[in-house]
Amino acid sequence: MYLRFNMILTIVIQISIIFVIKSAAQTNSEACNSCCTAGVPGIPGNHGNPGVSGPQGMKGEQGIKGEQGMNGEQGVKGDNGRNGLDGTPGKLGPTGLQGIVGLPGANGVKGEKGEQASQQKSAFTAVFTSNPDRHATSPMKYNTIITDVGNHYNKETGKFVCAIPGVYVFQVTSMKSSSGKLKTRIMKNGNVQMSAQMDADGYNSASTMVVLDLVSGDEVWTQPGSPSYNYYHSSSLRYCSFSGFLLYAA
Structure with missing residues (x-):
């Protein structure tokens, strides 16, 4: 400026x-026209140097602020934006109260009857139907067989021979004569497993039972405990007996 x-x-x-x-x-x-003719115009002189700057003008007053314009009309609503990405799952809330127990459901359809597995069997009972009196200290050979499922009791030897490995139950009952004493043992392969003894006077009985785990070929029998404890008595009423059966196969 x-x-x-x-x-x-x-x-x-x-x-x-x-x-x-x-x-x-x-x-x-x-002045010259009155006495002489006009001269030729002189050559214009050079421009003079720029003059000294004048003082700066005063600052003008600030104009009055204009009135606020009217609000424009509302524009057309834009299209909806795309859905944002799923946020991180929140923490698991507290466990709610247990609901009321529902009513029992209807009974299901009855299934078909299954096939029964074949069961291995072994059982016997042998008795004295006559009086054995003073029996020798050896396997007692009961003269009458009541039951022998599987034919595993040998009447000729008086021994049960295991053919089905498993757990067996054996029981012996012996009656003594009116005098003397009695002791009957259950033997397995020559070893004493259990004994029943009776010392009282008169006719009295003694019995015992044992559970044995047998393998094929094991032998079980009964015999008197000693030559002085062998006073037996039996009759057709069958007071002396030896029984055994397979509890379950191995």
Whole structure:
């Protein structure tokens, strides 16, 4: 703005000089016309140096703030944006109260009857139907067989021979005569497994039972405990007996 002001000032000064020169020339011309002819115009002089800058103008007053314009009309609603990505699952909430127990359901359809597995069997009972009296200390050969499922009791030897490995139950009952003593043992392969003894006077009985785990070929029998404990008594009423059966196969 400062340069613009200087340029304007320079132009004003130059115009003023031109008017002064022209006015003087006209005066001289008028004076000279009366006595002589006009001379040739002189060559214009060089431009003078720029004048000194004038003082800065005063700052104008601030204009009055205009009134606020009216609100524009509401624009058309844009389309809905796309759904955002699923957020991270929240923490598991507390366990709710247990609900009421429901009513029992209807009975299901009855299934078909299954096939019964074949069961291995072994059982026997042998008795004395006559009086054995003082039996020798050896396997007692009961003369009558009541039951022998599987034919595993040998009447000729008085021994049960295991054919089905498993757990067996054996029981012996012996009656003694009116005098003497009695002791009957259950033997397995020559070893004592259990004994039943009776020392009281008169006819009395003694019995015992044992559970044995047998393998094929094992032998079980009964025999008197000693030559002095062998006073037996039996009859057709069968007071002396030896029984055994397979509890379950191995």
